[in-house]
Amino acid sequence: SLREAYTTLFLSILDKDGEIKDTADLKHEGKSVDQETVIGVLKSLESREVIKYETISREQLVLTEEGADIADNGSYEARVFYAVPEGEENGISVADLKSKLGQAAQFGQGRAIKNKWIKKSANGGFTRAVESIVDESQNLLRDIREKGAYHDEKVVKDLKKQKHISASKVTSYRVVKGDKFTTQIVKEETDITEEMLKSGEWKTATFKKYNFNAAGVQPRSGALHPLMKVREEYRQIFLELGFSEMPTAQYVESSFWNFDALFQPQQHPARDAHDTFFLSDPATSDRMPMDYVERVKQVHSVGGYGSIGYGYDWKIAEAEKLVLRTHTTAVSSNMLYKLAKEFQETGEWKPVKWFSIDKVFRNETLDATHLAEFHQIEGVVADRGLTLGDLIGTLHGFFKKLGIQKLRFKPAYNPYTEPSMEIFAWHDGLNKWVEIGNSGMFRPEMLLPMGLPEDVAVIAWGLSTERPTMIKYGYNNIRDLVGHKCRLDMVNRNPIARVDK
Ligand code: PHE
Numbered sequence: 481s482l483r484e485a486y487t488t489l490f491l492s493i494l495d496k497d498g499e500i501k502d503t504a505d506l507k508h509e510g511k512s513v514d515q516e517t518v519i520g521v522l523k524s525l526e527s528r529e530v531i532k533y534e535t536i537s538r539e540q541l542v543l544t545e546e547g548a549d550i551a552d553n554g555s556y557e558a559r560v561f562y563a564v565p566e567g568e569e570n571g572i573s574v575a576d577l578k579s580k581l582g583q584a585a586q587f588g589q590g591r592a593i594k595n596k597w598i599k600k601s602a603n604g605g606f607t608r609a610v611e612s613i614v615d616e617s618q619n620l621l622r623d624i625r626e627k628g629a630y631h632d633e634k635v636v637k638d639l640k641k642q643k644h645i646s647a648s649k650v651t652s653y654r655v656v657k658g659d660k661f662t663t664q665i666v667k668e669e670t671d672i673t674e675e676m677l678k679s680g681e682w683k684t685a686t687f688k689k690y691n692f693n694a695a696g697v698q699p700r701s702g703a704l705h706p707l708m709k710v711r712e713e714y715r716q717i718f719l720e721l722g723f724s725e726m727p728t729a730q731y732v733e734s735s736f737w738n739f740d741a742l743f744q745p746q747q748h749p750a751r752d753a754h755d756t757f758f759l760s761d762p763a764t765s766d767r768m769p770m771d772y773v774e775r776v777k778q779v780h781s782v783g784g785y786g787s788i789g790y791g792y793d794w795k796i797a798e799a800e801k802l803v804l805r806t807h808t809t810a811v812s813s814n815m816l817y818k819l820a821k822e823f824q825e826t827g828e829w830k831p832v833k834w835f836s837i838d839k840v841f842r843n844e845t846l847d848a849t850h851l852a853e854f855h856q857i858e859g860v861v862a863d864r865g866l867t868l869g870d871l872i873g874t875l876h877g878f879f880k881k882l883g884i885q886k887l888r889f890k891p892a893y894n895p896y897t898e899p900s901m902e903i904f905a906w907h908d909g910l911n912k913w914v915e916i917g918n919s920g921m922f923r924p925e926m927l928l929p930m931g932l933p934e935d936v937a938v939i940a941w942g943l944s945t946e947r948p949t950m951i952k953y954g955y956n957n958i959r960d961l962v963g964h965k966c967r968l969d970m971v972n973r974n975p976i977a978r979v980d981k
Contacts, residue, residue: 486513486521490655491663494531502536504652515652522653527689528668529660533653540628540650541636547621547644555617556581556588561597564608571607621645703972706961707855710949711837714857717881718835723859726811728838734765736799738810740776741817742896743925745790746798750806757841757852759802766800772817773799775929785928804841808856809896811836812940813926816862820930829933831863837945848957855945866937868899871919875903875941879916882948888913898923903941917943 489508493500500506506513525531543551553559563580564572577585589606592598601607620635624645630636639645668688669676676682704712715725739751750756773796775784783789805811815834823829837857844850861874872889879887886906894900897920904913919941927938946958959965 483521494657495663500655502652529658531655531658533655536652539647541624541645542648543625544643551621551625554615556584557591558615559584560588560592561613564598564606568607571601571605573605705971706953707949723833723835726815726834726836728811728836731804733805733810735801736768737814738803738805740799741813743923744895756806757804757843764800765802779925779929785924787925806842807840808836808858812860817930820932824931834860856942858942860940862938864935866939871939894920896926
């Protein structure tokens with residue numbers, strides 16, 4: 481490549497002469513070197529301390545298009561002279577001169593007369609006044625073109641005014657040897673390859689330094705994944721309804737917040753490794769509020785707060801186990817505990833409306849509609865005296881925002897809610913009731929050990945993000961939407977999500 485050729489050129493000159501006075505004087509394959517490429521090469525050599533360089537800036541005179549035309553084809557006055565036939569007796573009429581030279585005739589005849597190269601003839605045309613001429617203007621421009629400079633300031637000024645030349649800034653470089661000068665340049669690696677890892681070559685390879693000043697590659701486009709567009713829609717709906725977002729930016733939770741705090745017994749099948757991903761390193765958490773942990777243990781094993789509990793031997797070892805959260809309700813339980821603590825400390829009760837939309841993980845058998853990770857949308861409202869009627873009303877309000885008017889509820893079971901209701905919506909296209917979510921009122925066994933006021937009730941509901949997204953974008957297979965089989969251009973092809981209200 482050109483860069484490699486320049487590198488060799490520079491290093492051999494430096495090796496021989498110890499210095500390159502001005503890269504503007506260098507030639508490669510008969511042509512002046514390209515200073516843009518030169519600086520690229522110099523920067524790379526300098527970063528490895530092979531060379532040092534300084535910049536030389538100066539003005540260079542360059543011919544304009546018109547100037548170049550004169551340098552190539554002669555001045556207009558010379559063109560006029562040559563257009564007039566030789567010999568004093570022969571002449572040319574003004575009209576013929578014009579048809580021969582066009583505009584140049586007009587520009588050149590005045591000066592040709594002034595130079596006494598031609599003269600007016602009796603019949604109104606021109607005849608030659610001298611035998612031969614020297615075209616000084618052409619020679620001057622040729623000279624400037626070659627040298628890029630001219631000694632007489634006044635001449636330069638005039639030529640600029642005539643727009644035959646212009647000044648342009650040129651940069652070139654003076655180069656000397658650096659502290660680590662060598663003519664043996666090893667190739668700098670930009671990536672670690674599989675081969676290098678296998679052969680152990682990576683240990684001795686020379687790697688190119690990061691250039692943090694380099695302009696990055698422009699992304700070809702920026703687009704949200706359909707799931708993220710739908711998330712944004714739901715987020716907007718919650719915000720319009722006055723909910724605030726819970727902090728969900730952590731995928732790992734202790735079993736304590738994911739299960740125990742939610743009054744989910746330790747031998748519940750959902751805690752099985754078949755359904756839950758457990759962490760191995762670190763495997764456990766030591767960040768649980770121990771006084772509250774003790775109350776949770778009590779309510780599970782012997783009951784309290786009007787409950788008989790489950791009556792089993794609750795073990796902290798089980799609660800400590802770290803898991804990839806299986807539902808966003810793990811965040812809700814943590815948040816409600818903090819709310820209760822605030823109430824305990826201040827004695828003041830503040831009702832809340834919260835939501836979250838983020839990723840959860842389940843060790844599922846993968847199929848067309850199930851992945852091991854998916855997103856949940858969750859709403860939580862806590863206030864004094866809330867009832868099942870409030871939950872039903874809130875759900876109607878929420879789903880109405882999504883354009884869903886007809887809802888039905890079916891009694892269900894969750895360890896942490898009582899009553900619990902599955903939510904069904906009437907689907908006009910499918911002409912049937914479809915399950916769209918799960919909901920309930922958090923149990924006193926969950927809320928009272930946290931320290932919430934006794935008359936505070938918490939209503940909550942949850943749904944997946946994937947399901948409405950698949951319906952919205954017409955996907956039958958979730959693997960077309962997420963995972964290694966999904967086509968990435970799908971993200972760009974899909975329109976902006978709008979949940980029709
Ligand atoms: N956490 C439940 C689930 O994973 C959803 C839910 C949230 C149910 C809140 C009731 C209340 O399906």
